[in-house]
Amino acid sequence: MAIPTRRLPLTALRTFEAAARRLSFKDAADELCVSATTVSNQIRQLERDWGVQLFVRKTRAVVLTDAGRSLAGVLARAFSEIREEIDAHIKTPTKSVALAVGPIFGARWLIPRLGRFRAQNPKIELVLQHCPRITGIESMPSQVAIDWGVGDWPGIEARPLFSITYAPIAAPTLIERFGGLSDPADLARYPVIHQQDRGEWQAWLKLAGIPGLKFFEETIVTDSNVVAQAALEGQGVALGIFPFMQSDVDAGRLVRPFGTDLHPERAYHLLTRPNARRTPEIRTVCDWIEAEAATMLSG
Numbered sequence: 001m002a003i004p005t006r007r008l009p010l011t012a013l014r015t016f017e018a019a020a021r022r023l024s025f026k027d028a029a030d031e032l033c034v035s036a037t038t039v040s041n042q043i044r045q046l047e048r049d050w051g052v053q054l055f056v057r058k059t060r061a062v063v064l065t066d067a068g069r070s071l072a073g074v075l076a077r078a079f080s081e082i083r084e085e086i087d088a089h090i091k092t093p094t095k096s097v098a099l100a101v102g103p104i105f106g107a108r109w110l111i112p113r114l115g116r117f118r119a120q121n122p123k124i125e126l127v128l129q130h131c132p133r134i135t136g137i138e139s140m141p142s143q144v145a146i147d148w149g150v151g152d153w154p155g156i157e158a159r160p161l162f163s164i165t166y167a168p169i170a171a172p173t174l175i176e177r178f179g180g181l182s183d184p185a186d187l188a189r190y191p192v193i194h195q196q197d198r199g200e201w202q203a204w205l206k207l208a209g210i211p212g213l214k215f216f217e218e219t220i221v222t223d224s225n226v227v228a229q230a231a232l233e234g235q236g237v238a239l240g241i242f243p244f245m246q247s248d249v250d251a252g253r254l255v256r257p258f259g260t261d262l263h264p265e266r267a268y269h270l271l272t273r274p275n276a277r278r279t280p281e282i283r284t285v286c287d288w289i290e291a292e293a294a295t296m297l298s299g
Helices: 010-021 023-033 036-050 066-089 103-120 172-178 186-190 200-206 226-234 247-252 280-299
Strands: 055-057 060-066 095-101 124-130 143-151 157-164 166-170 191-195 217-219 237-242 267-270
Touching: 010 023, 010 036, 010 066, 023 036, 060 066, 095 103, 095 280, 103 124, 103 143, 103 226, 124 280, 143 280, 157 186, 157 280, 166 200, 191 200, 191 226, 200 237, 217 226, 226 237, 267 280
Parallel strands: 095 124, 095 143, 191 217, 191 237
Antiparallel strands: 055 060, 143 267, 157 267, 166 237
16 A cells, blocks of 8 residues: 555665664664664564565664655665756756775775865765665665676666786785795785785685695785775785785885786776766766876876
8 A cells, every 4th residue: 555655764764774774773873863772663664564575684784665765766866967957957056976896996096086076076976975885786885986886787888997816915014023025925925904805815716726725824804995004014914906006015115025916807887867967067076086096097
């Protein structure tokens, strides 16, 4: 039975959309400036009123059900269209563009360039959002995003920006502590940091001709920025993501001891919702990002 418009729980739907986008009641609460209990109660009320489960609650995480995922996609599109319509009719001296990026791309590629963007585009406010891994248009949190993949995002316009390279990196203090690092086999004496899983290191070891090498100690970290910081602090050898880590190597904060580089199939892409570039300020942001990427590649 259809729910009368006057009875649509708009506040709860906004709360659900934030929780679904972030897959965290706590993060949604921080975004909306309410308590995590408020977020949880509003979502439970939706589930009771509609007789459908929207999330599976786990000990340290929440996961969308099929019904939750479907509703999240509808709400993301609806709220985005509402924002666009309001922006189109409100005359303001500046225009805002939300750009969703991952942690290492934002911290090590975008932030150092933001001064240039502001100088060139003083009437555009760039709002940076956290970007979880995007699988299709239903999981895209904004009109514009940057993600890493092979170029296959259903329903999304994707343009390649640049590829990356993996190469071992270590702090000089770590090498001093554990001895020379002149041959890949020396890694057996070192603590090593993995990102997400052991896949990239296994691929690099195979490329270096020492598959199956056992490391002295291993730590798995999920956040790429934390991996980079741990390497800088001498906590272990990590697979650095280049070009992001090049400035640290150039400054001597990190050492790139080997000439063997791993080139993954995936690359960074600029993602936009269909027809998003028709909006002048969004087109300006996209053109600027592509120009910055092209300058980096030509340099």
